[in-house]
Amino acid sequence: MGAWAPLVSQAQLNIHAGQKLLVANRLNHIHFNNSNQELDLEEAFISSELPVRVVNASTLDVLAPKVEENGPSAIIKITFNEEVYEFSFQLKTQVGPEVAVYSENRDLIGKKGILASTQQFIFEPQPDPELLENAPNTQRYRVSRVKLTLANGMRPLGDFEYTAENLQRGIADLNKLYHRSSRTPQPGDRIVIEVLEMLEMQADNSVVAIQPTVPPRSIPIR
DSSP, X not given: OOOEEEEOSTTOOBOOTTOOEEEEOTTSEEEEEEOOTTOOGGGSEEEESSOEEEEETTEEEEEOOSSOSEEEEEEEEEEETTEEEEEEXXXXXXXXXXXEEEETTOOBOOTTOBOTTOOEEEEXXXXXXXXXXXXXXXXXXXXXXXXXXXXXTTEEEEEEEEOGXXXXXXXXXXXXXXXXXXXXXXXXXXXXEEEEEEEEEOTTSOEEEEOOOOOOEEEEBO
């Protein structure tokens, strides 16, 4: 039987035949194309552990699991002209990336927080390393909308919502936040980060806005 070439993005991104780890697109679908022109999927009997739909004579549409980040190994059997063909693969559902936050000095911002003199936050999405190796064209993101709130305890002192226009290269100028606040930052204050939107570049270089899965973060000021 001809080689199976899974096509796994809305832009029909090709992955090499024989690839075992596949990433589903955001609709949780994977398309498989077969190069054997003698095989007619519309006339074949298909046995699968996952829901499948015949798109045409050479293309299958497979619905990936929605509840597990790492699905089990899936096996699809196709019977055509008294011959049985089988192929297996491991599924991984694509989820939104984590976002690392750096200062202008490229220091990773963690639980210890920042100095009151910090001027910039730099937001960098962190792609899934396994998917980056297997499906690099599915792992291109940037932060396009984020809300920062300066607070003291539970009392907000001011906030600013950064959009793609003022998040060039993922850099947020904290002075925009401070100018909207009732006072300048002081030790004991904190900055709450809410990532509201990210942009994902597709395989055909089109850009799609996605809802991030990053929870709000509280950064102490020391």
